[in-house]
Amino acid sequence: MSRPRRQHPALAGIDEAALAEFRAGIRRRYSDEQILEQLRASAERLGRSPTMREFAADPGAGIHPQTVIEHFGTWNAAKRAAGLTPRRFISREELLDQLRELGQELGRTPTARDLDANRKRMASKSLIWHTFGSLTKALREAGFDVPVGDERLERAVENGAVLARELRRLPKMADWKDARKRRPELQSEWQVYRLVDMDAGPWAAFQFLVRERLLAEGVTVHPDGSLA
Known part of the structure; x- marks a missing residue:
C-alpha cells in the first residue's frame, strides 16, 4: 500500500483563485497582429529595424523576442511581416554578444552544435567563420576559455584523467563519446584522435598520455588499463 504524499506547508497555503489568476497572466497569448x-x-x-537584442532591451516592448519567434518561425520573418526590412549587416560586436548570451544561457562555452540548435535566433556559423576566421577565434574574442594548439591536447589529457577516474580504467573512444553527451563542452572523440599526431594508434597514444598523467598524480594503472 502506497504512503500518502506529504504536501509542503507552503503549497498548502496557496490561494487557488490567486494561483489561477497568476497562471492566466503568464499564459497570456498575443495575436500575430499585436506582435507586429x-x-x-x-x-x-x-529609428531603425530592431535586432533581437535591441527589442529585448526596449522598455516600450512588452513581448520577449522568443515569443516573436514562436509565432513567426524566425526573427527576420516576423520583421518582414511587420513591413520592416531585416538588417543584412550584423556588426562584429553583435555577433560576440550573441555568443555571450548563448553561453550565459547554457552555463558553458557554446559549441558549433549549439549554434545549429539555436539557428533561429543566432547568426549563421558561416557568417561567424567569415567574420572571425573560425568559431574558436570568435569564442576567444567573446571572452570564453577556449584552448588552442598545444593547450587543446593538454586539456584533453586533463579531461581524460578525470574520465579515467570515473570509469576506473583508461577511456576508450566509445567512453569519450558517451561522456560528451553529458558534457558537451568536451572535444569530440575524433578531435582528440586527431590531436595525437602519430601514424598508427593515435587513441592508444592518447591513452598512454592519460596513463602518464595519472601515474604522475599517484594513481596506480594496471597493464590492462584498469585503475587500482
Whole structure:
C-alpha cells in the first residue's frame, strides 16, 4: 500500500483563485497582429529595424523576442511581416554578444552544435567563420576559455584523467563519446584522435598520455588499463 504524499506547508497555503489568476497572466497569448504592432512601434522608437537584442532591451516592448519567434518561425520573418526590412549587416560586436548570451544561457562555452540548435535566433556559423576566421577565434574574442594548439591536447589529457577516474580504467573512444553527451563542452572523440599526431594508434597514444598523467598524480594503472 502506497504512503500518502506529504504536501509542503507552503503549497498548502496557496490561494487557488490567486494561483489561477497568476497562471492566466503568464499564459497570456498575443495575436500575430499585436506582435507586429510591437515590432513596428519599437522600430519607430529606435529609428531603425530592431535586432533581437535591441527589442529585448526596449522598455516600450512588452513581448520577449522568443515569443516573436514562436509565432513567426524566425526573427527576420516576423520583421518582414511587420513591413520592416531585416538588417543584412550584423556588426562584429553583435555577433560576440550573441555568443555571450548563448553561453550565459547554457552555463558553458557554446559549441558549433549549439549554434545549429539555436539557428533561429543566432547568426549563421558561416557568417561567424567569415567574420572571425573560425568559431574558436570568435569564442576567444567573446571572452570564453577556449584552448588552442598545444593547450587543446593538454586539456584533453586533463579531461581524460578525470574520465579515467570515473570509469576506473583508461577511456576508450566509445567512453569519450558517451561522456560528451553529458558534457558537451568536451572535444569530440575524433578531435582528440586527431590531436595525437602519430601514424598508427593515435587513441592508444592518447591513452598512454592519460596513463602518464595519472601515474604522475599517484594513481596506480594496471597493464590492462584498469585503475587500482
